[in-house]
Amino acid sequence: MRLNYNFKVGSLFEWRGIPIRIIVLVILIPSLVTYYCLGFMSVKRDLSSKSGIVDKVRIFQSSSGWEANFTLRGDSSTTYSQSYTTASKIFLVFPQVFKVAGYTIHPGDTIAFYVDKSKKGIYIKTFGQPTPWDSFESEGVVYTEGLIVNGETIANPVVVSFTRTWLDTIGGMVGILFYLAIALFTFDYCWWYRQKEIDTKLTSFFTNRNRFIQ
Secondary structure, three states: OOOOOOOOOOOOOEEOOEEHHHHHHHHHHHHHHHHHHHHHHOOOOOOEEEEEEEEEEEEEEEOOEEEEEEEEOOEEEEEEEEEEEOHHHHHOOOOOHHHHHOOOOOOOOEEEEEEEEEEEEEEEOOOOOOOHHHEEEEEEEEEEEEEEEOOEEEEOHHHHHHOOHHHHHHHHHHHHHHHHHHHHHHHHHHHHHHHHHHHHHHHHHHHHHHHHHO
């Protein structure tokens, strides 16, 4: 059954009379709503906070984010970890993660963060160049999230929520739909505008031709 409706801007890509861009848009809107709802609902607001001056730090950076082990001055026996997955930043679905992705903790920084005792921290080996196989969960490392460095908020609880691995994966898929919708709308509009110009020129040509014949 074809849809009995004439879209003002036509399309070369249709399914049962419906432009593919409209189908993608219909899928994208609820997907975006679901993504943002999950992100805000996953924010943890009951964690205890801690602050101090960074003594030693070791960071492993990859294309999908970064992990860090660090100790605080006066508490060298406790190793803390921070970990952020920021792959979906490529799709601009949640722009705030750009700040997290490009940041590095340095010795001497005054930092504040939240401690989550329900999760194991990530341990990064302390010799040689770390690789993805050299970081693993460890009960001896304290898991932390959220980051304020020298008074500047790098990752608030909301940003932390959107950088969780499972939600970041969803963000990547939603981002693909987002860019696909933009590409289809742009292509269809350019195609429609070109066809409109051609039709206008043809109409003008035949109108002038008929006048000449008459």
